[in-house]
Amino acid sequence: xxxEIINIGDELLIGQVVNTNAxxxxxxxxxxxxxxxxxxxxxxxxxxxLDALKEAEQRSDIVLISGGIGPTNDDITKQTLCExxxxxxxxxxxxxxxxxxFFALRGMKVTPLNRQQAELPAACLSLPNKLGTARGMWFEKxxxxxxxxxxxxxxxxxxxxxxxxxxxxxxxxxxxxNPPFLYHKTLLTQGIGESFLAEQIARWxxxxxxxxxxxxxxxxxxxxxxxxxxxxxxxxxxxxVTTAAEELQSLIPDYLFGQDDxxxxxxxxxxxxxKGQTLATAESCTGGYIAHLITSVPGSSNYFKGSIVAYANxxxxxxxxxxxxxxxxxxxxxxxTVLEMAVAxxxxxxxxxxxxxxxxAGPDGGTALKPVGTVWIGIATPGEVFARQYLFxxxxxxxxxxxxxxxxxxxRKSLL
Amino acid sequence: xxxEIINIGDELLIGQVVNTNAxxxxxxxxxxxxxxxxxxxxxxxxxxxLDALKEAEQRSDIVLISGGIGPTNDDITKQTLCExxxxxxxxxxxxxxxxxxFFALRGMKVTPLNRQQAELPAACLSLPNKLGTARGMWFEKxxxxxxxxxxxxxxxxxxxxxxxxxxxxxxxxxxxxNPPFLYHKTLLTQGIGESFLAEQIARWxxxxxxxxxxxxxxxxxxxxxxxxxxxxxxxxxxxxVTTAAEELQSLIPDYLFGQDDxxxxxxxxxxxxxKGQTLATAESCTGGYIAHLITSVPGSSNYFKGSIVAYANxxxxxxxxxxxxxxxxxxxxxxxTVLEMAVAxxxxxxxxxxxxxxxxAGPDGGTALKPVGTVWIGIATPGEVFARQYLFxxxxxxxxxxxxxxxxxxxRKSLL
Numbered sequence: 019x020x021x022e023i024i025n026i027g028d029e030l031l032i033g034q035v036v037n038t039n040a041x042x043x044x045x046x047x048x049x050x051x052x053x054x055x056x057x058x059x060x061x062x063x064x065x066x067x068l069d070a071l072k073e074a075e076q077r078s079d080i081v082l083i084s085g086g087i088g089p090t091n092d093d094i095t096k097q098t099l100c101e102x103x104x105x106x107x108x109x110x111x112x113x114x115x116x117x118x119x120f121f122a123l124r125g126m127k128v129t130p131l132n133r134q135q136a137e138l139p140a141a142c143l144s145l146p147n148k149l150g151t152a153r154g155m156w157f158e159k160x161x162x163x164x165x166x167x168x169x170x171x172x173x174x175x176x177x178x179x180x181x182x183x184x185x186x187x188x189x190x191x192x193x194x195x196n197p198p199f200l201y202h203k204t205l206l207t208q209g210i211g212e213s214f215l216a217e218q219i220a221r222w223x224x225x226x227x228x229x230x231x232x233x234x235x236x237x238x239x240x241x242x243x244x245x246x247x248x249x250x251x252x253x254x255x256x257x258x259v260t261t262a263a264e265e266l267q268s269l270i271p272d273y274l275f276g277q278d279d280x281x282x283x284x285x286x287x288x289x290x291x292x293k294g295q296t297l298a299t300a301e302s303c304t305g306g307y308i309a310h311l312i313t314s315v316p317g318s319s320n321y322f323k324g325s326i327v328a329y330a331n332x333x334x335x336x337x338x339x340x341x342x343x344x345x346x347x348x349x350x351x352x353x354x355t356v357l358e359m360a361v362a363x364x365x366x367x368x369x370x371x372x373x374x375x376x377x378x379a380g381p382d383g384g385t386a387l388k389p390v391g392t393v394w395i396g397i398a399t400p401g402e403v404f405a406r407q408y409l410f411x412x413x414x415x416x417x418x419x420x421x422x423x424x425x426x427x428x429x430r431k432s433l434l
Numbered sequence: 435x436x437x438e439i440i441n442i443g444d445e446l447l448i449g450q451v452v453n454t455n456a457x458x459x460x461x462x463x464x465x466x467x468x469x470x471x472x473x474x475x476x477x478x479x480x481x482x483x484l485d486a487l488k489e490a491e492q493r494s495d496i497v498l499i500s501g502g503i504g505p506t507n508d509d510i511t512k513q514t515l516c517e518x519x520x521x522x523x524x525x526x527x528x529x530x531x532x533x534x535x536f537f538a539l540r541g542m543k544v545t546p547l548n549r550q551q552a553e554l555p556a557a558c559l560s561l562p563n564k565l566g567t568a569r570g571m572w573f574e575k576x577x578x579x580x581x582x583x584x585x586x587x588x589x590x591x592x593x594x595x596x597x598x599x600x601x602x603x604x605x606x607x608x609x610x611x612n613p614p615f616l617y618h619k620t621l622l623t624q625g626i627g628e629s630f631l632a633e634q635i636a637r638w639x640x641x642x643x644x645x646x647x648x649x650x651x652x653x654x655x656x657x658x659x660x661x662x663x664x665x666x667x668x669x670x671x672x673x674x675v676t677t678a679a680e681e682l683q684s685l686i687p688d689y690l691f692g693q694d695d696x697x698x699x700x701x702x703x704x705x706x707x708x709k710g711q712t713l714a715t716a717e718s719c720t721g722g723y724i725a726h727l728i729t730s731v732p733g734s735s736n737y738f739k740g741s742i743v744a745y746a747n748x749x750x751x752x753x754x755x756x757x758x759x760x761x762x763x764x765x766x767x768x769x770x771t772v773l774e775m776a777v778a779x780x781x782x783x784x785x786x787x788x789x790x791x792x793x794x795a796g797p798d799g800g801t802a803l804k805p806v807g808t809v810w811i812g813i814a815t816p817g818e819v820f821a822r823q824y825l826f827x828x829x830x831x832x833x834x835x836x837x838x839x840x841x842x843x844x845x846r847k848s849l850l
Contacts, residue, residue, distance in 0.1 A: 031471065034651055036457045041450075041451065041452045045449025048448045054449075057475035233448075306743065307722070312721070319745055319746065322746075324749040327725045327743065329725075329741075330783075332739070333739050336783075418726075
């Protein structure tokens with residue numbers, strides 16, 4: 019079963035908007051067992067839409083279309099779909115009731131433009147969209163050889179498209195095409211590069227069952243490892259993937275921190291909440307980025323008390339009581355400084371745990387002994403304080419990000 | 435002159451990587467005067483590449499291709515290009531010297547895999563790539579009607595592709611097709627939504643010369659306004675766009691903060707550096723995000739001394755000396771609290787300027803009188819301290835972002 023994606027929208031063709039819909043839709047299709055063979059981006063003109071539909075029909079069994087059906091621009095797309103599927107628009111009472119409800123919930127009346135959105139092609143199965151007024155449209159068509167092709171048109175607004183995909187389109191595609199069962203588990207690692215990781219787990223990877231595949235998905239500061247198992251017996255596949263994940267966990271316990279959509283900041287939040295304990299940060303080279311990550315989690319005010327961002331050395335001395343002698347003799351980027359920072363912020367903000375960072379993010383400030391990318395991280399816990407040194411790269415943005423993730427992972431291990 | 439883009443790569447079809455190359459290339463082509471009519475993403479297989487090239491040739495005058503030519507995967511793409519353009523690979527001495535130099539600069543020897551990269555199609559003009567080992571390849575081909583179509587193949591690594599586009603491809607396309615002169619200026623606004631902005635400048639927009647167009651490009655917390663002028667006389671077009679930009683500046687001085695690729699944090703950095711003055715922040719609802727934005731600018735340690743992130747009320751009292759009475763009577767989210775925070779951080783960190791924030795980012799913590807999205811921002815300058823109240827929306831992430839940008843813009847105005 020081959021799938022392809024057509025994204026309609028001038029904003030994509032002038033480069034104003036990055037096509038995140040395509041990658042999200044492609045990932046969903048791939049994870050469900052429908053390989054994507056092409057993505058096509060076009061403008062919402064009749065000829066371009068007809069050409070793209072015709073070409074896709076020849077290649078694929080599933081054609082997902084996003085965009086071109088908002089309240090101000092759905093004339094062309096809907097009319098063109100009618101032309102292609104040899105049908106015409108009819109007023110859909112169900113769709114209109116949903117549109118009325120959508121506006122009523124927002125204290126508004128339906129405009130004539132929105133009323134038009136209840137006019138849908140007679141030949142389609144219309145799919146409800148709770149988050150907007152443009153419905154999904156499911157069409158089935160036989161190509162000249164008699165092969166059935168499914169086309170689904172969805173709005174281009176990302177959260178509406180995603181809701182429709184998850185609630186309606188993917189379940190219906192599964193039902194319709196009955197692909198082999200697929201089960202995925204993504205394991206999140208921090209603190210190790212892709213090639214080093216590959217070396218450490220090479221033997222295990224070689225011995226994976228044939229129906230289990232491993233994908234390396236690097237992101238800034240992280241590598242995600244996705245295990246995908248396929249087969250006819252759901253229970254067996256789930257068990258195989260779970261076993262493989264457990265083996266992996268035991269091979270790289272220092273780097274593996276979570277699963278699927280989890281984040282280090284959310285994991286730390288849960289651990290602190292469970293323990294009823296609190297956290298503060300003292301940040302130099304990360305400049306508040308760790309505090310920002312932590313406070314991006316809703317409810318973080320329950321365990322995060324605050325931060326002292328000590329960017330200048332006199333702030334390290336005045337607010338974090340780092341001794342001028344330490345800075346003079348050892349430097350602001352040193353084990354001694356970061357330990358003093360961690361203890362001071364833990365004491366002053368009266369928290370159970372504290373993170374401290376000091377380093378040379380770049381591009382300037384490096385020396386022969388302490389090049390750009392040199393970073394010290396300190397962790398204070400209720401029972402101890404310790405520091406670790408790292409040497410990251412020469413990119414300021416990535417150094418800040420890597421330091422923050424490394425610090426959060428060190429804290430996570432201390433919390434366990 | 436119509437253009438289109440072909441991106442080759444399985445990582446795009448499984449949704450692992452978002453296709454940022456396509457939007458960047460599309461923007462460059464659009465800004466140069468070549469409208470993009472289609473983007474196609476395919477796998478690096480012979481049949482898919484041949485099909486995509488053939489289809490593109492029928493529609494477009496310019497076909498830009500990225501991906502499929504790294505050291506480990508360029509066999510298929512290069513061979514297929516040879517097949518399509520009816521040519522064969524020859525060893526290119528110039529290309530090989532560049533590859534040798536590339537490795538020598540990194541203290542490495544050329545591997546056989548990289549040596550192969552010097553084998554290039556005889557029919558192409560090869561374009562040097564200083565940042566990598568895969569060259570650009572420029573082909574010209576006449577379609578059956580005799581129309582000449584230009585194809586350019588580039589590596590998929592974003593920074594290599596961008597360098598090739600800017601240094602080689604765009605200048606050569608301009609030379610080859612001689613499009614009308616286009617001149618763009620992007621003006622950056624903060625603190626006003628797209629529809630309100632449109633209302634305020636409607637009359638001015640109506641009276642723009644016919645060869646000047648305005649595009650609204652909204653981003654989280656900002657709206658960018660892009661003026662594009664076209665014409666044969668470069669001097670006239672530049673003058674028209676500059677005049678229009680000046681008129682716009684005078685219409686919305688409160689919202690307009692910069693041009694083109696500038697950012698509020700960089701502008702503030704320049705203003706503080708010019709004045710030789712310093713800055714600190716006291717952050718509650720923004721949780722360190724303002725400090726993070728400021729310190730993401732290289733060299734910010736010259737003017738940014740630090741921040742006190744006072745997430746918990748007792749930190750506001752203990753480190754920022756907000757009086758318990760103020761918090762009790764007026765609340766932590768109040769004008770009085772934010773003013774005390776701004777003055778305290780300015781005093782304690784001994785800076786010329788200070789920013790303070792307190793608010794309800796959400797999703798929890800809202801009340802009838804202070805709903806989620808309520809924010810107070812305080813600014814302390816060498817001569818005064820003032821506060822402004824805002825009501826943003828119900829999205830935590832956007833509330834944090836909007837508060838930070840609004841605070842930076844208030845500070846910018848104070849610095850002028």
